[in-house]
Amino acid sequence: xxxxxxxxxxxxxxxxxxxxxxxxxxxxxxxxxxxxxxxxxxxxxxxxxxxxxxxxxxxxxxxxxxxxxxxxxxxxxxxxxxxxxxxxxxxxxxxxxxxxxxxxxxxxxxxxxxxxxxxxxxxxxxxxxxxxxxxxxxxxxxxxxxxxxxxxxxxxxxxxxxxxxxxxxxxxxxxxxxxxxxxxxxxxxxxxxxxxx
Amino acid sequence: xxxxxxxxxxxxxxxxxxxxxxxxxxxxxxxxxxxxxxxxxxxxxxxxxxxxxxxxxxxxxxxxxxxxxxxxxxxxxxxxxxxxxxxxxxxxxxxxxxxxxxxxxxxxxxxxxxxxxxxxxxxxxxxxxxxxxxxxxxxxxxxxxxxxxxxxxxxxxxxxxxxxxxxxxxxxxxxxxxxxxxxxxxxxxxxxxxxxxxxxxxxxxxxxxxxxxxxxxxxxxxxxxxxxxxxxxxxxxxxxxxxxxxxxxxxxxxxxxxxxxxxxxxxxxxxxxxxxxxxxxxxxxxxxxxxxxxxxxxxxxxxxxxxxxxxxxxxxxxxxxxxxxxxxxxxxxxxxxxxxxxxxxxxxxxxxxxxxxxxxxxxxxxxxxxxxxxxxxxxxxxxxxxxxxxxxxxxxxxxxxxxxxxxxxxxxxxxxxxxxxxxxxxxxxxxxxxxxxxxxxxxxxxxxxxxxxxxxxxxxxxxxxxxxxxxxxxxxxxxxxxxxxxxxxxxxxxxxxxxxxxxxxxxxxxxxxxxxxxxxxxxxxxxxxxxxxxxxxxxxxxxxxxxxxxxxxxxxxxxxxxxxxxxxxxxxxxxxxxxxxxxxxxxxxxxxxxxxxxxxxxxxxxxxxxxxxxxxxxxxxxxxxxxxxxxxxxxxxxxxxxxxxxxxxxxxxxxxxxx
Numbered sequence: 090x091x092x093x094x095x096x097x098x099x100x101x102x103x104x105x106x107x108x109x110x111x112x113x114x115x116x117x118x119x120x121x122x123x124x125x126x127x128x129x130x131x132x133x134x135x136x137x138x139x140x141x142x143x144x145x146x147x148x149x150x151x152x153x154x155x156x157x158x159x160x161x162x163x164x165x166x167x168x169x170x171x172x173x174x175x176x177x178x179x180x181x182x183x184x185x186x187x188x189x190x191x192x193x194x195x196x197x198x199x200x201x202x203x204x205x206x207x208x209x210x211x212x213x214x215x216x217x218x219x220x221x222x223x224x225x226x227x228x229x230x231x232x233x234x235x236x237x238x239x240x241x242x243x244x245x246x247x248x249x250x251x252x253x254x255x256x257x258x259x260x261x262x263x264x265x266x267x268x269x270x271x272x273x274x275x276x277x278x279x280x281x282x283x284x285x286x
Numbered sequence: 287x288x289x290x291x292x293x294x295x296x297x298x299x300x301x302x303x304x305x306x307x308x309x310x311x312x313x314x315x316x317x318x319x320x321x322x323x324x325x326x327x328x329x330x331x332x333x334x335x336x337x338x339x340x341x342x343x344x345x346x347x348x349x350x351x352x353x354x355x356x357x358x359x360x361x362x363x364x365x366x367x368x369x370x371x372x373x374x375x376x377x378x379x380x381x382x383x384x385x386x387x388x389x390x391x392x393x394x395x396x397x398x399x400x401x402x403x404x405x406x407x408x409x410x411x412x413x414x415x416x417x418x419x420x421x422x423x424x425x426x427x428x429x430x431x432x433x434x435x436x437x438x439x440x441x442x443x444x445x446x447x448x449x450x451x452x453x454x455x456x457x458x459x460x461x462x463x464x465x466x467x468x469x470x471x472x473x474x475x476x477x478x479x480x481x482x483x484x485x486x487x488x489x490x491x492x493x494x495x496x497x498x499x500x501x502x503x504x505x506x507x508x509x510x511x512x513x514x515x516x517x518x519x520x521x522x523x524x525x526x527x528x529x530x531x532x533x534x535x536x537x538x539x540x541x542x543x544x545x546x547x548x549x550x551x552x553x554x555x556x557x558x559x560x561x562x563x564x565x566x567x568x569x570x571x572x573x574x575x576x577x578x579x580x581x582x583x584x585x586x587x588x589x590x591x592x593x594x595x596x597x598x599x600x601x602x603x604x605x606x607x608x609x610x611x612x613x614x615x616x617x618x619x620x621x622x623x624x625x626x627x628x629x630x631x632x633x634x635x636x637x638x639x640x641x642x643x644x645x646x647x648x649x650x651x652x653x654x655x656x657x658x659x660x661x662x663x664x665x666x667x668x669x670x671x672x673x674x675x676x677x678x679x680x681x682x683x684x685x686x687x688x689x690x691x692x693x694x695x696x697x698x699x700x701x702x703x704x705x706x707x708x709x710x711x712x713x714x715x716x717x718x719x720x721x722x723x724x725x726x727x728x729x730x731x732x733x734x735x736x737x738x739x740x741x742x743x744x745x746x747x748x749x750x751x752x753x754x755x756x757x758x759x760x761x762x763x764x765x766x767x768x769x770x771x772x773x774x775x776x777x778x779x780x781x782x783x784x785x786x787x788x789x790x791x792x793x794x795x796x797x798x799x800x801x802x803x804x805x806x807x808x809x810x811x812x813x814x815x816x817x818x819x820x821x822x823x824x825x826x827x828x829x830x831x832x833x834x835x836x837x838x839x840x841x842x843x844x845x846x847x848x849x850x851x852x853x854x855x856x857x858x859x860x861x862x863x864x865x866x867x868x869x870x871x872x873x874x875x876x877x878x879x880x881x882x883x884x885x886x887x888x889x890x891x892x893x894x895x896x897x898x899x900x901x902x903x904x905x906x907x908x909x910x911x912x913x914x915x916x917x918x919x920x921x922x923x924x925x926x927x928x929x930x931x932x933x934x935x936x937x938x939x940x941x942x943x944x945x
Contacts, residue, residue: 171765174521174772175450181890181898183880184450184772189887213450215770239889250906258902261891263723263761263777270890279903280788282757282781283891285725 124223125149125200133200151199151234153227160268163232166225170217178262179270180236185214188233189259189270197237202230235268253277349510351464352594354408358819359860364404364460364505365739366816366857368592369656372741373817374858378866379919380820384834384843386920390867391434395427396420398910399883400875402737404460404505404814404855405914406468407431407869408482410862413463414871414914418448418456418473426461426470428485432861432923434916438485445474451499451770453521453895454877455884459587459737460505460855462513464533469513471502477515477531489536493517497770499524504651507590509599509629512539516586520604520649521895523773526585526621528601530632540632544584544603544620545570551620552632559636560686561708564619573617573642581767582614583607584621588651588737591669596684598626598635600669602650609647609731610762610775612720617642622650624671626686636686641675642709645718646699646760647731647776648674653739654683655749659797661689670796672740672751674733675710677703678794692799694792695734695755696783699727723761723777730758730780731896732810732877739855741817746837748793748802750823754810754878755783755790756900778896788900791815791825791833793840803840809901810878813870814855826852826870828879829907832915834868848872850911851879851904865923873911874904883910 134145153159167173172185180188191197195205206226209216217226240257247254257274261283265273275284354360355367358375366372379387395401397420406413412431418424422441429436449456452473462469467488470478475494480487493515494500499522507514512530520526526544531537543550547568548557559565566572571579585604592599606614606621622641627634640650654669661668661680668689671679676699677691691703700710716727735753742749758780765775782788789811792804809828817823821837828851834844851874858868875883878897882904891899931937 168763169766171768171771171773174765174774177886177890177894177898178777178892179890180887181893182884182886183894184453186885187887187890187893189890190885194885211446213447215450239887248905250903253906255889258889258891261759261777261779261899263759263779263892274889277889277902278781278891278899280782280900281786282726283759283779283899 123152124227125152130200130204133198133204135195135201148198149200151227151230153224153231154199159228159231160235163228163230164268166221166229167232170221172229179259180233188237190239191237191241193237199230199234202233203227206230232268236270238271240271253279258283349594351508360409361405361407361857361859362463363406363507364462364855365507365589365591365653368509368594370589370591370653370739371655372739372815373743375819376858376860376866377818377820378922379818379822379858379868381822381836381838381843383919384820384822387834387844387846387868387917388920389846390916390918392916393427393429393434393436393914395871395912395914396422396425398873398912400455400457400879401854401871401873401912402457402459402876403871405857405869405871406461406463407857407859408463411437411482412869413461413468413482415458415461415470416912417458417875418444418452420912423448423456424458424470424472426468426480428482431859431867432863440470440480440485440487442470442472442476442478442490444472445496447496448474448501451496451519451522452501452503453518453772455875455880457503457853457876458505459503462506462508464508464511467533469506469508469533471504471506471515473501473503475500475502475517477506477513477536479533479536491531491536491538493529499770502587504587507592508533509592512629514590514599516588516601518585518587520583520585520607521609521772521774522770523581523607523767524583524585525580526583526603528586528632530629542625542627542632542634543570544586544623545574545579545582545618547571551634552627553634556628557634557636558685560638563707564637564639569617569619573619575614575616578614581607581773582618582621584623586651588649589653589739591654591656592629593656593667593683596667597629598683599629600624600626600654600656600683602640602652602654602671604649604651605647606644608765608773608775610720610765611643611645611718612762613764613775614643618644622648624650624654624681624686626683638681638686638688638708640673640679640710645712646727648733650674651737652735655740655742656683657742657796661797670742670749672735672749672753674729674735675700676729676734677710678796678799680796690799694751694794694801695753695790696728696757697734698757699729718760718762720762720764723759725759726757727760728757728783729754730756730900731760731778732756736812736877738812739814741815741823743817743821743837745819745821746793747795747797748837749796750815750817750837751792751794752811752813752815752825753790753792754812755785755787756780756810757783758896758899774895777892779891780896780900782900789827791835793837805835805840809904812853812876812878816856816858816868818858824856824868824870826854826856826872828852828874828901828904830872832856832870832872846915846917848911848915849913850874851882851908853879861918861923863923865918867916867918869914869916872913872915874908875910879904879908881905882908
């Protein structure tokens with residue numbers, strides 16, 4: 090017997106996202122072979138230090154990265170699974186941290202992001218493993234990699250009023266739906282109304 | 287009626303005729319570049335009041351706490367008194383000497399997130415609570431209110447993960463006190479009673495579940511031995527309630543939901559709403575699509591007032607969920623509703639939904655200030671509710687009848703309030719259409735004023751209102767309910783309202799229905815306020831100024847540049863040394879300022895539920911902070927003699943060599 094909250098959740102997924110998720114793939118099982126194995130994922134380090142200088146295997150590539158439709162599917166899942174509510178449109182952050190910047194608390198390698206989603210993270214990131222199959226999670230990874238590619242003009246980040254920094258803002262989501270928000274920017278708005286494109 | 291007018295270049299304060307906004311005191315302008323003071327001329331010098339106005343008079347058998355709250359030397363509940371006036375009759379600090387305020391001592395609560403809590407002062411002990419962050423989330427500290435000595439601290443055992451479901455930073459709005467006990471609400475849904483003298487835990491009760499998205503951020507209020515607590519989570523599809531706990535045991539005495547069948551809302555035979563459309567059975571079910579009330583919000587994370595004579599408590603409920611109104615046709619009762627309830631049983635006496643079928647996240651959890659006012663020649667027991675929807679409501683608190691509702695900020699979402707029905711008149715042009723971007727919706731989602739409480743002075747007869755001045759783009763989208771995740775369905779992008787300022791601190795004449803003066807601030811004014819018998823009003827700004835202004839004219843008397851922006855609540859009390867102190871926590875955060883304290887990207891306008899659009903430049907002024915600041919007048923208080931080292935530190939002179 091499902092507990093009531095889970096039942097609710099299931100209804101929501103079926104209604105809003107499985108349509109997209111299921112029809113976009115020819116079945117999870119036949120694809121699964123190409124996904125990293127649990128053993129491989131277990132070896133993924135979260136941080137950059139290794140006692141004794143032992144080498145780790147090279148980072149795992151996002152198996153969906155070569156599928157141009159993956160980012161698009163990832164964006165749909167980001168909305169239908171309510172990631173967008175906590176991380177904001179285009180991953181600007183709110184209840185959850187910004188996913189629009191290049192720095193990540195738990196690592197920005199594809200496998201780091203994959204594990205953050207599947208396992209959850211202690212300070213409020215829900216664990217999605219029982220809800221999101223591997224292929225959907227890798228789609229999300231592809232999307233998050235895309236929205237987190239903020240332009241970099243220097244190594245660190247300067248915040249200043251004069252001269253103003255940051256100098257740009259994204260075209261806001263109510264005006265533009267895109268998988269590449271960092272390709273659409275305008276001058277920093279300073280709390281004024283955005284220009285209407 | 288107040289209209290937004292252009293700021294003219296500073297004049298010499300010459301009279302420009304009634305209703306014209308003019309700037310005064312050019313030195314004020316140069317002191318803080320983008321805030322300016324505006325006066326409706328002709329109203330600066332208040333004429334003698336035509337009739338008596340005073341905070342609600344208590345009945346014959348006041349509770350101990352009610353009596354304590356009238357001792358000006360203490361500050362025993364967050365709203366100061368049951369009427370929620372936040373007025374102190376202390377007058378050592380006054381408009382003539384406030385310029386001599388200086389820091390007496392400071393204390394760090396150890397958690398750099400939004401500091402919205404009001405300190406409490408009972409028997410020369412100050413109690414403060416930290417936000418849900420740092421090594422000890424929601425830690426409580428007891429300090430000597432005169433010297434700042436730490437007496438004890440108490441750290442609740444955190445359940446973790448609470449910050450993931452707290453919509454608008456990990457804030458708490460404060461503690462409560464009664465009968466030697468301090469009452470703490472934790473973000474992760476515990477109510478805790480602590481011995482006020484020793485810091486020892488007396489009981490703890492779990493009231494909600496993080497997996498359903500519930501949290502608690504409000505300051506509890508104790509009335510007649512009951513600890514009154516509401517939940518948060520209106521952005522996570524939480525079903526809102528107000529719960530009364532027995533202060534001695536922590537057991538639940540009653541719980542009143544904001545939606546659902548009458549039996550859950552505690553609507554019974556005593557229920558007499560003023561307007562006809564509010565009469566009927568189970569409207570909390572019938573005014574929703576089937577079952578939608580179960581995930582429909584109506585949480586309670588704001589203020590409670592209490593009228594001992596009527597034995598009624600007053601509070602407002604939060605927004606309906608989801609924000610996407612297309613998904614919930616109907617009036618969505620009883621969200622955004624002011625309730626009057628019998629404090630002993632929780633039974634509803636009347637209810638008044640201010641924003642039926644709310645379109646724009648206009649919770650109505652704001653404070654209800656209980657005043658006895660003469661209106662049209664009659665003495666009326668009213669409550670004044672500066673609503674999120676931008677109207678200043680004056681409501682008969684015995685019946686729930688709206689006596690007046692006047693706009694106090696720029697409003698485009700509605701065109702007025704129909705006093706025959708009590709309903710706002712919607713502006714069709716701004717009605718959300720699924721998937722369509724609606725521009726220039728004013729006030730924006732946080733409303734013309736959010737939780738930040740006002741203060742009312744019986745001396746000036748003015749209500750002091752800290753508030754924001756924002757409009758927004760608003761685009762709705764279909765959203766599915768997944769327990770414990772956001773249930774919003776809207777892309778929001780806020781920005782400064784007409785005139786370019788994003789906030790204001792103003793004085794409002796309740797009986798004349800008008801703004802008397804207003805200080806335009808660059809950022810939303812997100813602190814509470816305090817007004818004293820010295821005719822000084824205090825508030826703070828997001829860009830790190832704590833200000834004292836003349837309660838009659840609005841003139842700036844003093845300001846202090848702090849370590850971090852202000853979102854807290856100023857309080858005042860008298861120390862053991864006889865000096866009057868003013869205390870406030872500094873630390874930017876909360877909904878408007880989380881962008882300066884948390885990992886939020888100022889370049890993404892829709893971040894933080896759209897508030898980033900309006901405060902994206904705030905990180906250029908402040909970062910997070912955790913400092914309690916305590917001020918007094920230079921040289922005030924009993925003379926201390928020569929300074930001596932506290933806590934056994936000794937100066938060693940002569941041959942003090944390393945061994």
